[in-house]
Amino acid sequence: VDDAESALRQAIEDVAQLPDCNYDDLNDAIAAYEEIEDVIDTNYTPASVTDSNVKALYQAAKDVNTEMLDDEAGVNQGVIDAAASALSEALEALVPKADKTALKTAIDGAPTLTEDIATAESWGDYETALAAAKGVYDDDNASVSDVTTATTNLNAAKNLESRPICKYDDLTNALALTPTKDQSEYSEVTWNAYNEAKLEAQAISLSLINNKAGTNQKLVDDAAAKLALAFSRLRGNGCTITTFVCTQEHYMKNDVVSFAFTSSMTDIAKVQVVHDGYTMTYDRSNAAVTSIVNNGDGTETWYINIKIYNDGEFVYSARAKSFNAAGGWDDDYIDFYGKTSTGDDAEVKSVSAIVGEKAVTTFTTNDTVTLQIVAGKDTQRVRFTDSLRKTTMTLSTPKKINEDGTKVYEVTRKLSEVREYTFKLDTADSTNKWTASDKTLVLNVTKYVPAPVLPTTGDYKDAVISVDASNRVLRFRPQTFTVVTDKNASGFRLVDKNGTVAASVRTGGVVNGDQTTWTLTKYYSAANSITYRVEALFGKTWIDSGKTISFTVAY
Incomplete structure (x- = not known):
């Protein structure tokens, strides 16, 4: 018995005691969280706070620390270490909110140019970058990288590319024109037109003083031209012709051309035109006066046919006389500067046959065809000839004159014979000299076949x-x-x-x-x-x- 007791006591003494638990890592993790606990919702992105589950893991770590406080047994070390590791990882996953001060400054700051000056492409890039920057600024979960990129892109996009620079010389020169008389010495109509044009030009000059955008060039040019024209038309008091224009863009020597004279009042008795010392006077009953139009604003326009006797450049001067004897002839003349065509553009530009609105070369005996010739601006007549150059028809009056001066001649025919027609073209200029054109029109006329009779059944029963x-x-x-x-x-x-x-x-x-x-x-x-x-x-x-x-x- 003694021996057994002694052996037991020795065995108890020989049993190894487990080490105490280590709480250092857990305490460090808890302390790290508590340092930022008051600012965790303001200094870190909401997404990272939520995704890391850091608040719940902190509470779990606290619970472990409390439960094991009196436990000196190392058997619980694994639980302690796991709680410390989970909280530490959650703290590392927190994403600090980015400083958006620079981004806000970039958003609030104006770009280098306004939209009307910048090119459309660079302005579009700026608007895209601005919208992206605002989106990042409003995003609480935006990272530092997101904010930095948005700030950099917006600042770069704000350096806009300018459109071509406007030229202001003509507008400046027009504004510098100064009337030589007082306002009271000019006719009301011409002064009002000048004053209106000047006010418009001044307004444009002021509004665009810092605007170099080429898109405004036409606005600038139009204002300059309007002011210069109004200044040139300033006329003295009394019966005054304010505008003197030709109604045709192209004309030749010996052509009778319609001119339009607009006056500053409606009681005009006569219009006088002077050229090279020769005076032509027209009253309201003169045959050359084709019409007199009351414009409804206290002015009227005379349309007078005048024959051109000049080759090349010429100047006509005109003035008017009122029915009021005291008014007499106006002292001021208004000039028209003209130039006759040289007569060397009388060639055929094109010839075609038109049925309905379609150009054709083949049609039926039932179709009405329009033969159309487009000739140069100096053409006086055109004629059709057959293959043997025998004249079949001659046209002397153009149907219309295009903006470029070319003349359009037309004749409508119904060709009833089934065969091939070949037309050659000749033109005559102001000297009446006929010139053969290299243009030829070949037409094939086929027999007209009436439409088939409607079948009693089928798709066309109720046509x-x-x-x-x-x-x-x-x-x-x-x-x-x-x-x-x-x-x-x-x-x-x-x-x-x-x-x-x-x-x-x-x-x-x-x-x-x-x-x-x-x-x-x-x-x-x-x-x-x-x-x-x-x-x-x-x-x-x-x-x-x-x-x-x-x-x-x-x-």
């Missing part, structure tokens, strides 16, 4: 549903046709008993369900009894509907 018009109409009064077709029809036409198309419509139809309603208005100059058959257009095919409309044209 034309109804046709209506007055059964009696007076000459020169409108006759209106109302035609209702299938909705798939793209137009209709009226064909007389000879197979000639009297009129057609391809636009303006009003669709209502499965139907389209078309209207056509036509005038007649001669009394007659008329019957039309109605054809509808499907794709490129005209379909005879089998329907007709008859009426009488009366005196």
Whole structure:
């Protein structure tokens, strides 16, 4: 027994005691959190606070520390270490909020140029960078990198690229023009026009003084031109011609040209035109005075046909006389500076055949074709010749004159013979010398084939549903046709008993369900009894509907 007791005591003494727990890491982690606890919501991004779960892990660490305080057994060291590690990692995951002071300064600061001066591309880049910067500024979770990048991009985008610089010389020179008389010595109309133009020019000059944008160049140029023109038209008191212009841009020696004279009052008795010492006087009944227009603002415009006797540059001077004997002739003249064409541009520019609104080279005997020739501005006449240069027709009056001075001659014909036509062109200039053109117009005329008869069944059964018009109409009064077709029809036409198309419509139809309603208005100059058959257009095919409309044209 003694031996057994002694052995037991020795065994107890030999048992190793576990070491005490180590709380250092846990205490350090808890202390680190408590240092920032009061500012954690203001100094760190909300997302990182939420995602790290740092607040909950801090509370868990505190709980572990409290529960193990009296526990000296090392068996709990693993729990302590885990709580310390989790809290430390959460603290490391916190993202500090970025300092946005520089970003706010960049947002509030103006760019180097305003929108009307900057190029559209650079202004667009600035607006994009500004919107991105505002988005970062409003984002509580924006990182330091996000803020730095947004600030850098915005500051760079604010250095805008300027548009081309305006030129102000003409505007400055126009504003420097100074009338030589007092306002009271000028006619009210010409002074008001000058004063209005000057005020506009001054306003533009002031508003654009710091604006170098090339987009305003036209505004500047227009104001300068208006002021310079108004200054040149200043005229003294009394009966005054304020404007003297030619209604044609191009003209030649011996041409009779229409000139427009606008006066500052409506009681003009005569207009006088002086050229090279020769005086031409026109009263209101003169045959050369084609019209006198009251402009409704206390002024009137005379249109006078005057023959040009000059080659090259010339000057006409004009003045007016009032019915008021005391007024007499105005002391001031207004000048017109002109220049005649040289007469060397009389060539054919183009020739074409037009049916409807389309240029063609092949058409039928039923089509009405317009032959159109565009010739140089000095052309006086054009003529068509056949392949043997035999004249077939001559045109002396252009249909219109284009802005560039070229003249458009037209003649409308219906070619009834089925064959090939070849037209050659000649032109005559102011010397009446004919010159052969290298332009040739070759046309193929084919036989007109009426539209097929409408089948009783199939897609075209209801091609034309109804046709209506007055059964009696007076000459020169409108006759209106109302035609209702299938909705798939793209137009209709009226064909007389000879197979000639009297009129057609391809636009303006009003669709209502499965139907389209078309209207056509036509005038007649001669009394007659008329019957039309109605054809509808499907794709490129005209379909005879089998329907007709008859009426009488009366005196």
